[in-house]
Amino acid sequence: MINPLKMAEMLSQANKMQEDMQRKLTQTIVEGSSGGGAVTATMNGKKELVKLKIDPAAVTSLSGPNPDVELLESLIVGAVNDAGHKADEAIQSSVKGALGGLNLNIPGLG
Numbered sequence: 001m002i003n004p005l006k007m008a009e010m011l012s013q014a015n016k017m018q019e020d021m022q023r024k025l026t027q028t029i030v031e032g033s034s035g036g037g038a039v040t041a042t043m044n045g046k047k048e049l050v051k052l053k054i055d056p057a058a059v060t061s062l063s064g065p066n067p068d069v070e071l072l073e074s075l076i077v078g079a080v081n082d083a084g085h086k087a088d089e090a091i092q093s094s095v096k097g098a099l100g101g102l103n104l105n106i107p108g109l110g
Helices: 002-027 056-062 069-098
Strands: 029-034 039-044 049-054
Touching: 002 049, 002 069, 029 069, 039 069, 049 056, 049 069, 056 069
Parallel strands: none
Antiparallel strands: 029 039, 039 049
16 A cells, blocks of 8 residues: 555655756757858757847848848758757756656657
């Protein structure tokens, strides 16, 4: 039989671990880039975009009679996707660390 007091204690510990993980993910910062650094996206571990940097040289292709807006858009998408992949890796690493090396085969985590 399960002791209700132990269950409450286990749930409390699980909630604390979840709060700690959320705080850690917010503090985790990753950068992704594209176009040889022409566009850099900075994202936190919660996969929130916190900064986007565009090299002024990438904008020069926008001046003139036929601005290449599609190229800049592609560079932005590439940088954000790169940062997202790095955030996924950071999340996976954090979860594995929090689980103490347990191999649980959780879908979406590897």
